[in-house]
Structure formats: C-alpha cells, structure tokens
Amino acid sequence: MAITSDPAADANLGGSNMSEELIASHARQKRRERLFGFGRSLVPFVVLVAVWWGVYVIFDPAPTKLVNPTKVIDAFFEVVREGTLPAYISRSLGRLLWGTFWGVVVGIPLGFLLGLDKDIARAAEPALRFFNAISGIAWLPLMITWFGFTENTISSIIIYTMIFPLVFNTMIGVRTVPPVLRDATRSMGASWPRIIRDVYVPGSFPSVMTGLRLGIGFGWRALIAGEFVVGGGGLGFLIFDARTAGIIERVMLGMIILGALWLMIDRLILRPIEEYTAVKWGMVQQ
Amino acid sequence: MTAIAGPPIIHRSIWDRIKWFIIPVVPFLILLGVWLSVIAIYSPAIGVLPRPLKVLEVPFNEEEYWPNVRASVWRLILGFLFAAVTGVLAGLAAGLSKRIAEFVGPLVTAMNAISGIAWIPLAIAWFGIGTQMVVFIIWNAAFFLIFGNTMLGVRLVPTVLGDSLRTLGASRNQVLRQVVFPGALPYVMSGLRSGLGFGWRAVIAAELVGASSGLGQWIFIAQEFARADIIVAGALTIGLVGVLMDRLILAPLERRTIERWGLVGSSK
Numbered sequence: 001m002a003i004t005s006d007p008a009a010d011a012n013l014g015g016s017n018m019s020e021e022l023i024a025s026h027a028r029q030k031r032r033e034r035l036f037g038f039g040r041s042l043v044p045f046v047v048l049v050a051v052w053w054g055v056y057v058i059f060d061p062a063p064t065k066l067v068n069p070t071k072v073i074d075a076f077f078e079v080v081r082e083g084t085l086p087a088y089i090s091r092s093l094g095r096l097l098w099g100t101f102w103g104v105v106v107g108i109p110l111g112f113l114l115g116l117d118k119d120i121a122r123a124a125e126p127a128l129r130f131f132n133a134i135s136g137i138a139w140l141p142l143m144i145t146w147f148g149f150t151e152n153t154i155s156s157i158i159i160y161t162m163i164f165p166l167v168f169n170t171m172i173g174v175r176t177v178p179p180v181l182r183d184a185t186r187s188m189g190a191s192w193p194r195i196i197r198d199v200y201v202p203g204s205f206p207s208v209m210t211g212l213r214l215g216i217g218f219g220w221r222a223l224i225a226g227e228f229v230v231g232g233g234g235l236g237f238l239i240f241d242a243r244t245a246g247i248i249e250r251v252m253l254g255m256i257i258l259g260a261l262w263l264m265i266d267r268l269i270l271r272p273i274e275e276y277t278a279v280k281w282g283m284v285q286q
Numbered sequence: 287m288t289a290i291a292g293p294p295i296i297h298r299s300i301w302d303r304i305k306w307f308i309i310p311v312v313p314f315l316i317l318l319g320v321w322l323s324v325i326a327i328y329s330p331a332i333g334v335l336p337r338p339l340k341v342l343e344v345p346f347n348e349e350e351y352w353p354n355v356r357a358s359v360w361r362l363i364l365g366f367l368f369a370a371v372t373g374v375l376a377g378l379a380a381g382l383s384k385r386i387a388e389f390v391g392p393l394v395t396a397m398n399a400i401s402g403i404a405w406i407p408l409a410i411a412w413f414g415i416g417t418q419m420v421v422f423i424i425w426n427a428a429f430f431l432i433f434g435n436t437m438l439g440v441r442l443v444p445t446v447l448g449d450s451l452r453t454l455g456a457s458r459n460q461v462l463r464q465v466v467f468p469g470a471l472p473y474v475m476s477g478l479r480s481g482l483g484f485g486w487r488a489v490i491a492a493e494l495v496g497a498s499s500g501l502g503q504w505i506f507i508a509q510e511f512a513r514a515d516i517i518v519a520g521a522l523t524i525g526l527v528g529v530l531m532d533r534l535i536l537a538p539l540e541r542r543t544i545e546r547w548g549l550v551g552s553s554k
Contacts, residue, residue: 136522137494221402225494229495255405256400258399259399263399
C-alpha cells in the first residue's frame with residue numbers, strides 16, 4: 001500500500017451507495033435527491049463549525065489559539081482585498097505545475113524503461129524503494145545548502161516526491177499490457193517505436209494517470225512543507241507566516257483554502273481525467 | 287494489496303540466485319560512483335557535499351545521533367499507537383452504522399484533503415514547540431487513514447455472512463467477534479501500514495519546523511552550520527528506519543492477516 005493514496009477518500013464514502021439508489025429513480029426525483037445529498041454532506045461541516053463555536057464561547061481561549069469562526073470569514077475578505085490570496089494561490093499552483101511538468105518528463109520515461117525490461121526493473125527496484133522511503137521533505141535541508149532559499153529548492157523536492165508514484169505506476173501499467181498485443185502487432189510488421197506508440201502508450205495510460213494523480217497529491221504536500229521552510233509566498237508561507245505573527249484566523253483560513261483547493265484539483269481535474277482514461281483505454285488491460 | 291506487483295521471481299539456479307542478490311546493489315554503487323567522482327572533480331566544501339566515509343562515521347562520531355533517532359522514533363510510536371487505538375475503535379463504531387458512516391464520510395474526505403503537514407502551524411499555536419505538537423501531527427496524519435480504512439473494511443463485510451450466523455442463533459456480539467472484526471482485519475492492517483508510513487513522514491516535517499530535538503530538527507540545524515555530512519546521514523537514517531519498520535513489522539503482519547483472513551467481499 002505504500003504508493004496508494006488515502007483509501008478513505010478513494011472509497012467515496014456514502015456517495016457510491018447513493019448513486020446506486022439514484023439509477024433506479026425518476027429524473028426529477030434524481031435532481032431533488034442530488035440536491036438533498038449535497039445538502040446532507042454539508043451537515044457534518046455545520047456541526048463541526050457549531051462545535052468550534054461552542055468551544056470558543058465556553059472556553060474563551062486566547063486569540064492566538066482559537067478564534068471566532070466569523071473572524072476567519074473576515075480574514076478571507078481581508079486577504080482578498082490585500083491581493084495576497086490570489087497572488088499566493090497562483091504562486092503555489094505555478095510551483096505545483098512546474099514540478100509536475102518535470103516529474104512527468106523524468107518519471108514517465110523511466111517508468112516505461114522499467115516496465116519494458118524486467119531485468120532493469122529488478123535491478124533498480126530496491127534502490128527506488130529505498131529512496132522512496134526517504135521523503136522529499138527529509139532532503140529539504142540538503143537542497144537548502146545546495147540551492148539556498150530559492151525556487152529551485154522547492155521544485156527539487158516536489159519533483160523528487162512526485163517521481164516515485166509516477167515511475168511505479170507507469171511501470172505497472174506497461175507491464176500489465178498483455179504480451180499478446182505486442183506480439184500480434186509485431187508479427188504484422190510493426191516497428192518498436194510503433195509498438196510503443198500504439199500498444200504500450202494507450203495500454204499503460206490508465207495506470208500512468210493514477211500515478212500522476214498520486215504524484216501530484218504527494219507533490220502538493222511537499223510543496224506546502226517547502227513553502228513553510230523556504231517561504232517566498234504561496235499558501236504554505238501564508239499559514240506559516242500568519243502563525244509566526246500570531247494571526248490564528250489566517251492560519252485556519254489558509255488551511256481551509258488548502259483543503260478546498262486540493263479537493264477541487266482532485267475532484268474536478270485529476271479524477272475525471274483518470275476515470276475518462278480508464279473508460280477509454282482501460283479495456284486493453286482485460 | 288500492494289500497489290507494486292513485483293515481477294515473478296523464478297530461481298533457476300544457485301548462480302541465478304547469487305546474481306540477483308548482487309545486481310540490485312549496482313544502482314547504489316553507480317550513485318556512490320557519481321558521488322565520489324563529483325568530489326574528485328569539483329572538490330566541494332564539506333558543507334555542500336561530504337565524503338561518503340564522513341557520512342558513515344556520523345553515527346559513531348556524533349554523540350547527538352542516537353538521542354535524536356530515539357526522540358523521533360519514540361514520538362512516532364506514541365503518535366502512531368494513539369492513532370491506531372482511536373482510529374480502529376472509531377472506525378469500527380462508525381462502520382457498524384450506515385448513518386454514522388455517511389455522516390462522517392465528507393468530514394474524513396475534507397480532513398484528508400487538508401494534509402497533515404498543513405496542520406503544523408496550528409499545532410504549534412496550540413501545543414507550542416516540542417513532543418506534544420509532533421505527536422499531534424503524527425496522530426493527525428495517521429488517524430484519518432486508519433479510521434477510513436477500518437470503516438471501509440467493516441462496511442465491506444457482506445451482511446449475508448452476519449445474517450446467516452444470526453439465523454443459526456448467534457448473538458450480535460458473536461457476529462461482531464467472528465464475522466465483522468476478522469472480515470475487516472485486512473483493511474485495518476493496510477490502514478495501519480500506510481498510517482505508519484505517513485506518520486513517519488509527518489514526524490520529519492513536524493520536527494523540521496516545530497521541535498528542539500529529533501532527526502528532522504537535527505538535519506535542519508545542521509544546514510545552518512553547513513554540516514552536509516549530518517544532513518545526508520540523517521536523511522539516509524530516515525529512509526532506513528522507514529524501510530525497516532515497514533519490511534520487518536508491518537508488511538509481514540499485513541501479509542499474514544490477508545493470508546489468514548482473506549479479503550472478504552473485496553473485488554481486489
């Protein structure tokens with residue numbers, strides 16, 4: 001399970017049962033139920049905020065530990081007005097994109113190599129597993145001594161963190177392409193570049209996409225840690241800096257934005273792409 | 287259950303076995319070769335790139351090495367045990383009731399989205415710098431994984447199994463003990479295993495910015511004193527501890543549970 005993401009999120013708890021019930025029902029009822037389902041998934045958060053508010057009212061904690069939920073909303077408008085929020089969000093996303101680009105450029109070809117050649121894979125796997133166990137964050141101090149407090153430091157740990165899930169999943173994807181397909185195309189006279197392009201690339205696509213989603217998820221964590229330590233703007237810097245200044249409402253706001261942003265990236269971009277490729281190309285693996 | 291399926295290993299002969307014992311060392315040797323030649327060609331300062339031998343000496347020469355390793359591992363054990371107990375108990379309770387499971391589902395998703403690392407500043411504000419804060423971060427990183435997996439495991443046990451035992455006259459307690467718990471066990475184990483992995487990463491991140499001891503803090507301070515030998519030794523130790531914990535304790539445990547109890551009701 002070392003390379004998989006959080007199974008809890010993958011399980012899509014509650015949602016899957018509900019969608020089964022929906023299939024049978026009428027279209028209008030479907031819409032109503034979907035609205036209702038969405039409303040129902042908001043209830044736990046309402047309860048959470050109520051508990052938060054209750055704790056705040058009853059215990060009256062110091063303003064550097066816990067604040068009134070409404071102050072977090074105020075803080076939101078404050079950082080929007082200051083212009084820091086849009087700037088920091090685009091800074092963080094830009095870093096993530098840059099890291100993802102290089103992660104893909106390095107990780108996918110390496111994964112292909114390991115997937116196509118069993119001996120190279122067997123030789124390289126222990127080393128890959130060992131370095132996978134050293135989290136990118138642990139390299140942060142060394143990267144600082146090499147690159148200083150710069151963008152390169154942040155990029156390097158994002159790329160490092162992303163590469164492993166990408167390599168492993170690409171490797172599996174290539175390996176699970178049935179050799180029959182390769183042999184069939186080959187017997188019809190296809191060249192190796194052609195086989196790679198027309199058999200292995202589409203065949204491994206769903207698994208590569210899974211690796212990409214996991215990689216970006218891990219890279220996101222590395223990015224936050226990098227921004228804590230290196231700074232230079234970004235959402236991680238926002239919450240770390242706010243803590244140092246004792247502005248707890250900004251810390252909490254930053255955390256909520258980090259969570260919401262990740263859910264949006266994951267649910268609106270990465271998962272649909274992964275599911276689409278699984279539907280479009282996934283048949284190859286059966 | 288593992289995401290990485292190893293290639294089928296066929297041991298043809300003793301020679302083959304010896305060969306495949308040696309070959310995986312080659313990538314490490316290549317890396318060592320690159321490292322040594324960079325030093326030979328550029329002769330960088332020790333603060334930038336230390337000699338490999340210097341790194342190997344760190345555990346013996348630096349008296350702070352072992353106390354820091356112990357501090358980190360001790361925090362991991364504390365936080366992980368705490369997360370394991372609370373996560374499994376809460377996961378079992380939540381998994382037994384469809385309503386509770388549906389209620390907490392979105393919360394678990396949201397908490398997983400706010401990765402454990404993002405909690406570090408708030409945890410520093412709440413607990414100050416030190417073990418308490420690090421343990422909270424480990425708990426946070428591992429709890430939701432263990433909780434989510436346990437809940438999933440319980441929910442995936444086919445109700446038919448429990449129902450058939452009930453018709454044979456078993457009590458609800460017996461069904462829990464003999465069907466639900468063993469059925470969920472493989473999922474619990476895989477939750478524990480990934481929880482420990484995430485927890486170990488979280489320790490290092492939390493110590494980097496929020497502790498006065500531990501491996502994470504030690505290598506971070508070493509950077510200020512330009513002691514790359516300590517940084518590299520620390521990073522390698524972090525990897526080694528992670529691999530050893532997983533390979534020696536959790537992977538065998540998980541394998542055994544799956545062999546003993548199987549994956550009830552799972553499509554995998």
